Amino acid sequence: MADTGHVTTLLRRATFGPTAAEVDAAGRAGYTATVDRLLSPRAADAGARATPPPDLGTDPTAALTKDSTREQRQRARQEQREQARRLTLWWLDRMVAADDQLGEKLVFFWHGHWATSVQKVRSAVLMRGQLDTLRRHGRGELRDLATAMVTDPALILWLDGHRNTRAAPNENLARELMELFTLGPGHYTEADVKAGARALTGWTVDRAKGTATFVRRRHDPAPQTILGETAAFDARSFAALLCRQPAARTFVAGRLWRRFASEAVPPPGDLAGTAAVPLLRAAFTHADFPATAGQHVKEPVEWAAGAMRQLGVRPSALGEQKRKQLLAGLDAMGQVPLRPPSVGGWPAGAAWLTTSSLQARARLARLLAEAATVEATDVDGLARLLAVDGWSARTAAALESTRGDTQRLAAALISPEYTVC
């Protein structure tokens, strides 16, 4: 199975978008060695080192008091938004620059999974903290990630965990923890939601310090029966309980398959587990994997970051106006990092294939094509540059009908072959 076609599919799945040089190198190394290199990068990540996360300092609203004026509040809020924008642009830059592409894509996957939006959390500092947690635990056991996330300040604010007390439990976090983050629907009851909410009681968030704190008197210490087990659960032991359920093994596997293999090809029945990297290894080497070629619709962020890698464009090197257009373009396509539309995360697959998102994609493609620092002068060169296996007659005709290299490149970026890979 180690032919070039398969290895290119692998690279398209495991990276945001492989460069021609990466395709060549993987072809030489072979499939198995490429899987190893992607999953266990040995070399230091020079790209990541060159793109250190921004130092955001403290949350600008932390200095506000009840005596602060309306103007001071507005200014603080404005600074908060600016911080969020900086963090988003940094992350896009990192996605393009990182050598450990799979690790970076995995962080984005988990961000979509624990889908938390800065629009409600209103703190880039806390969002940055959550990304660090996803980065730290995202490769390994779900249990480690989930137990860290249930005490993550941004997630607590997002799902009203700080309003959840023994006197009056708030079910929001408990429900989504089971439905969306660990088990999926049908694997718990309403009684489990109520009991789970009690297990999660007691956590508050200090925005100024950027920390979540456990307040014993707000916690319900009574034993709860959740999923048939009775114990004096707290947030961490509740999360650990969920991760032990058989349903978690297929739930996480299915989620990874849909994002790293195909949303159109069902997850293989034997794909199960709770640790991301071993699961991805199983997915990439599964007999069903090669058949996912041409069955994955690139998410907007994946599409844009991949195109920028291939075209030698760095968000940080774009001018202010172009950076603004980049974010506006992602917004119009429906996917801006740190701003998932709901706790259910972003849609997938055919959802991105609408006239609405196509318009936005075409505009952004034009911008990226104009900013490209590499060029391809003919149609075959374009296929190589963009790691496309080949153009259909339809697309070749469309590309031939363009006027000039920039327009041809923009057209290639929105072609069905590039968008659906």
Add this chain to the structure above:
Amino acid sequence: MDTLTRRRFLLASGVTGAAALVAGAGAYTLKDILATAGDRPADARTLVLVTLYGGNDGLNTVIPYADPAYHDARPDLAYGAAEVLRVDGELGLNPALAGLHGLYGAGRLAIVRGAGYPKPNRSHFQSMDIWQTARPDRPGTSGWLGRWLDANGADPRLAVSFEPALPVLLAGERGAGAAVPVTRQLAREALADPVLAAFGQPQEGEPPLRARASACFADLLAVDALVAGAREAAAADEDDHEGATATGGATSPLAAQLDLVAQCVEAGVATRVFSVSLGGFDTHADEKQAQSILLGQVDKALTAFAGRMDRTEAGRKVVVAVYSEFGRRVRANASDGTDHGTASDVFLLGAGVHGGLFGARPSLTDLDDGDLKYTTDFRDVYATLLERVLGTDPAQVLGPWPGRLEVALDTTA
């Protein structure tokens, strides 16, 4: 395991919606929605479906202000008799709904109380799926208006969404409605029409999703003309998206979406169903103010739309239906909010709607695990809309379903 199913309301189409889109790829292009002007039966009516994502608190929308149980259950959240906009001696509308209150007084707003379904599901994603697929008993594979579309030739121009992604309710088994953006993004600024047209040519033997990507180009050329006229009305600034919604729904202002609907209706396009939405109703905390702001947006947008529709004959044939995936728990939580509940109200309005109260008011004391017991199956509402607005036998969409609302929706009165 089936995460896609639960999220389908966010998607352009779901698991099977994708298959439906693919089946139609190439065969059902949009051509030009505006060019369909006049291409509809003279007596054809239009349905505008407004989805409120997140679970709107029905008890603080249509308020049983005279019921002591209401005040007991949510003392800090409750509206008093002096605050509500009175409907009768028992019920009043939320103070933010002044415009709708006026329409109610004019006999143009029907309020269907206690709308829900058996064995209520309290998950946003699943309950919205149930409402949108109209299949409470088993996982849905298509939206109810998607099936209506199937039964009417599966032409995507017949069912249009002004949301960023196509809601599952418009995805059928064979075809799907069209998602038309409320933005200024025009592909034509980036690429010439012949290039777009070339991309829109079907390619034999292509993977289904790629065929769908190609079909988008053909659709786009058709939609472009429609959008061009309305884009100024709906300029979206990327920094203006305050108020994140954790549970989905459009972020374009409802008013902008309805403006676009109004333009299409006035142009006499072939479209029979429009889907618009507003998100943010998941008020687990600090509900009173948040809900009031949202209801104010709904009120302003719907009242303006109703007024505009009144002025044309085509507009007077429009019926608007407003629903949410569930109401909220009767008892408040300690965060000055409410958790996920069950049955709630559906609003119907339009020139032909003979207003009033329909369906029995659910008891606030005889509860199902803390939640209201539904009194009207939401499929009664759908069957009524299918039969009296869309002129379709409801059985084609819902299977045998005898229930109907008592409401009259004629336009001749």
